Structures are given as structure tokens and as C-alpha cells.
Amino acid sequence: MAHGMRNIAAMLCAVSIMIGTGACGTSISVVTNGQAQGPTITIGVATDQPGLGLLHGKDYSGFDITVARYVAQYLGFADKQVVFTKVIPSTRVSALTSGDVDMVVDSFAMDASYDDKVTFAGPYLTVRRDLLIRGDSADVISGVDDLDGKTVCTAKGGTYGSDMRNLAASVTVEERDTYPQCVTSLMIGEADAIVSDDAILTGLAADRGNGYLQVVGNPFGEESYGIAVRHGESELAGQIDAALKSMLADGSWKSAVRTMKQEIGYTTDASLNPPTVQRKD
The missing domain is CATH 3.40.190.10 (Periplasmic binding protein-like II)
Known part of the structure; x- marks a missing residue:
């Protein structure tokens, strides 16, 4: 071009x-x-x-x-x-x-x-910072305090990766190029949660439909x-x-x-x- x-x-x-x-x-x-x-x-x-x-x-x-x-x-x-x-x-x-x-x-x-x-x-x-999880993880992950030992996916190029490492010392942060790639990782069990803001996460959950994914609803900051x-x-x-x-x-x-x-x-x-x-x- x-x-x-x-x-x-x-x-x-x-x-x-x-x-x-x-x-x-x-x-x-x-x-x-x-x-x-x-x-x-x-x-x-x-x-x-x-x-x-x-x-x-x-x-x-x-x-x-x-x-x-x-x-x-x-x-x-x-x-x-x-x-x-x-x-x-x-x-x-x-x-x-x-x-x-x-x-x-x-x-x-x-x-x-x-x-x-x-x-x-x-x-x-x-918007508010939050987590997106699989519906069957609702009784395990109710906020960032439950992420120790877990894998969290986010998009490269933002600040969520470094911020998440500061919030949960033993969390594994997986950075992908796009959020849909994080959704795939979450759905197949490679990741336990996606971290972003609640507007992005709500859209990702709605796109998947049928309650397979849900926003935790326990915000931990604003953007x-x-x-x-x-x-x-x-x-x-x-x-x-x-x-x-x-x-x-x-x-x-x-x-x-x-x-x-x-x-x-x-x-x-x-x-x-x-x-x-x-x-x-």
C-alpha cells in the first residue's frame, strides 16, 4: 500500500x-x-x-x-x-x-x-478490570486472589501481563496476539482465565454464547x-x-x-x- x-x-x-x-x-x-x-x-x-x-x-x-x-x-x-x-x-x-x-x-x-x-x-x-473464566470454574475462581498456581491469558502489547504478575506471584501469564486466541486457550484448558477489562470480556463471553464463559464480576481496578x-x-x-x-x-x-x-x-x-x-x- x-x-x-x-x-x-x-x-x-x-x-x-x-x-x-x-x-x-x-x-x-x-x-x-x-x-x-x-x-x-x-x-x-x-x-x-x-x-x-x-x-x-x-x-x-x-x-x-x-x-x-x-x-x-x-x-x-x-x-x-x-x-x-x-x-x-x-x-x-x-x-x-x-x-x-x-x-x-x-x-x-x-x-x-x-x-x-x-x-x-x-x-x-x-471500564473495570476483571477476569473471564469457563462456566465450570465459577466455584474455583472468584477473583484475582484465586489465581495462584493458575495460568492467565492476555493480549500482547498491553499492561495486563506485568500487572497480573504483580498481583499474583505464582501466576503463569500466557500472552497471545489476540483475545480470540486467549478464548481458544481458555476453552481447551490451556488457560484458567483471561484478564482484560469487563467490556472486552463481556463481548468475548457473549460471542461464545450459552454461558460457556462468564465474567467473574469482581473488578480489581479501572481503565x-x-x-x-x-x-x-x-x-x-x-x-x-x-x-x-x-x-x-x-x-x-x-x-x-x-x-x-x-x-x-x-x-x-x-x-x-x-x-x-x-x-x-
């Missing part, structure tokens, strides 16, 4: 005047794939997280996808100018730094360990999802913040949350949501 950088400030200004977003004056260079007609914005998303970011055939769906589309429209891009591309936790930072994507919207936790790697806008959702851009792109992050504030104010965020609940049964924690968009520079 051939990539080129284009400054589209003029287009953003013109569109912002028409739709009243106030984006005039913003200068954003975006990646083009050589095939789209006109400038495009490339957004890295998950494609295997039911309820958040899922690709079925050629259709993208989920809460993160809805957020990404809203932000892109606010910035002045029509749907046909939005290019989604798959990222996984271990590739999302490199996808940004290489210029393959312009932003990442894939349940990316705003952890301090990324402060020198990306710039975050947001947050747009706050806030942010939208990541290349490190130092504060102007773009500020525009995304404005988009997220607009989404919260006009009811679109609540609508997206309701849809997520309908799709996977996930209920946001009302004590943590809706989040306050307050980016740290």
Missing part, C-alpha cells in the same frame, strides 16, 4: 463551516492509500472484539467504531473518506509511529506507560479508553477532545452505549461514566 502525506486544512475548514464543527484552522496530515478519491483519514481499530470493534464480512460495528466514525465526521471527513485498518494491542503504537494510521480507537487504555509513545485524547469510556494519535500531535488531540465532548453532549454517546448493551449485554458503571474528557498534555 502506497502512503503519502497530505495537508487538508483547507478541506477541514470548508467542511467545518458547513457543518458547524468549528474545525476551521486545524491542520491535519493524513495517510492516503492511493486508491481513495480525495483525502482520507486512516483509523486503527480492533476487528475481533464483539460490541467494541468487530469486522463481519465488510462491515465494521461496535462502540469503538461508532466513536471513531463520530470523531471523523466532526473533523470533516465523510464516511467514504474514513479508512479502517486492523490493529492489535502489540501493533497499535507502531502503526501510529510509522504513519500507517492517523489515530487508534480500539479500547486503548490511557496508561502512563504510553506517555512517551503516543498522545491521548479522551477518555471516552471508563479509561482514549483515542491515541502520534506523540506530540496535541492540536489533533485537542480537536478529538472537542469531538468527544460534542458526542457526550448531543446524546450520541448514550445511544452508542445503549447499542453496546443490546449487542453484548454490557452495562457501563454509572459511577464512572460518562467520563470527563480531560486530556493530559
